[in-house]
Structure formats: C-alpha cells, structure tokens
Amino acid sequence: MKIKFRKQITQLYRKMDDTWKNVADQYGFVCNGCEDNCCQTLFFHHTHIERDYLVEGFNALEKSVKLEVLHKAEAYCDKLLLFSSPDKPFRMMCPLNLEGRCLIYDHRPMICRLHGLPHELSDTNGDREHQPGCRAGHARFNTKGYIPFNRTKIYTQMASLEAAYTRTIRRQGQRIKLTIAQMLTQDT
Numbered sequence: 001m002k003i004k005f006r007k008q009i010t011q012l013y014r015k016m017d018d019t020w021k022n023v024a025d026q027y028g029f030v031c032n033g034c035e036d037n038c039c040q041t042l043f044f045h046h047t048h049i050e051r052d053y054l055v056e057g058f059n060a061l062e063k064s065v066k067l068e069v070l071h072k073a074e075a076y077c078d079k080l081l082l083f084s085s086p087d088k089p090f091r092m093m094c095p096l097n098l099e100g101r102c103l104i105y106d107h108r109p110m111i112c113r114l115h116g117l118p119h120e121l122s123d124t125n126g127d128r129e130h131q132p133g134c135r136a137g138h139a140r141f142n143t144k145g146y147i148p149f150n151r152t153k154i155y156t157q158m159a160s161l162e163a164a165y166t167r168t169i170r171r172q173g174q175r176i177k178l179t180i181a182q183m184l185t186q187d188t
Contacts, residue, residue, distance in 0.1 A: 016113045023149045034136035038115045039097045042090040049165040050109045057107025076181035119149040
C-alpha cells in the first residue's frame with residue numbers, strides 16, 4: 001500500500017477511534033468481550049483500502065500465527081458456505097481473534113472500530129436513521145438517553161478515500177463484499 005494511503009487511512013481510523021471513545025466515555029461504556037461479542041457477528045466489508053490494510057497487518061504477523069489464522073479462516077469460510085438458517089444468525093469467532101483480543105488491532109476495519117454504540121446516519125435529504133447499539137450496552141444507553149454519534153461524515157470520508165484508492169490501484173467500480181475470513185483466504 002502506498003505511504004500516502006496508509007497515512008490517510010491511519011488518520012481516519014484514529015479519528016474513528018477517538019470519536020467512538022468520546023461517545024463511549026459519555027455513556028460510561030466499555031467494550032469488554034461480552035456474550036454478544038461483535039467478533040462473532042457476521043460482517044461484510046466493502047472497501048478495497050480496508051482489505052489491503054487488514055492484509056498488510058496480517059502479513060506482519062509471525063509465520064506460525066499466520067498459518068493458525070489461515071486455518072481458522074478456512075474453517076470459517078467452510079462453515080459460512082454451509083450455513084443456511086434464515087431464523088438464526090451466523091455466529092463464529094473472527095479468525096483474527098485470539099483469546100479475546102484482535103491480533104491486528106491497529107489494522108482492524110471500520111465496522112470493528114465503530115460497532116456497539118447507538119448512532120445515526122443521515123441521508124442526502126437530511127433524514128436520520130437511528131441504530132440502538134449493541135445489546136450489551138442497552139441498559140446503560142437507555143439510562144443516559146441518546147448521545148449524538150452521527151457516522152455520516154466518517155462514512156463519507158471513507159467513501160472518498162476508497163474512491164481515490166481504487167482509482168490508483170485500478171479497481172475502480174469493482175465492488176467487494178467479503179468477511180475478514182474471506183479477505184484472508186483470498187489475498188494471502
């Protein structure tokens with residue numbers, strides 16, 4: 001990844017982390033490996049820059065750790081392929097999670113950074129869609145009332161960064177929809 005883009009995504013991720021922490025602190029919320037662990041939630045990621053940055057972090061791991069993660073990623077992909085229960089969500093630990101901690105924490109994607117807190121998104125008409133946050137924090141969130149956390153500007157900045165990045169790497173217009181496990185098994 002070119003230094004220019006590494007610097008830009010690092011800065012955007014830092015802004016996400018700071019914003020999330022500020023709101024979480026106002027709620028008195030600490031994300032600490034609850035039963036509703038987001039690392040077991042099925043998330044799809046849609047940006048090339050995040051995928052490439054994640055793979056860069058993965059490639060910095062020791063070879064033995066990488067092999068263990070790839071084995072878990074393949075098992076994840078196999079289980080996902082066989083999963084077909086519309087009334088029950090897919091739950092499996094992210095292959096990059098070891099003993100409750102992310103092995104590439106500084107390279108984790110946007111959804112891993114922003115998940116959990118109540119938030120809103122604004123559309124082009126200014127209408128806002130509110131999301132309640134994770135189940136683990138509901139009691140705390142409801143007691144405090146909604147603390148504004150509008151993700152729209154962050155998403156817009158990520159979209160702009162992705163557009164510039166895909167133009168540079170000649171993947172413009174090529175969409176992706178991959179889990180972390182799929183990113184690892186396809187790109188390593």
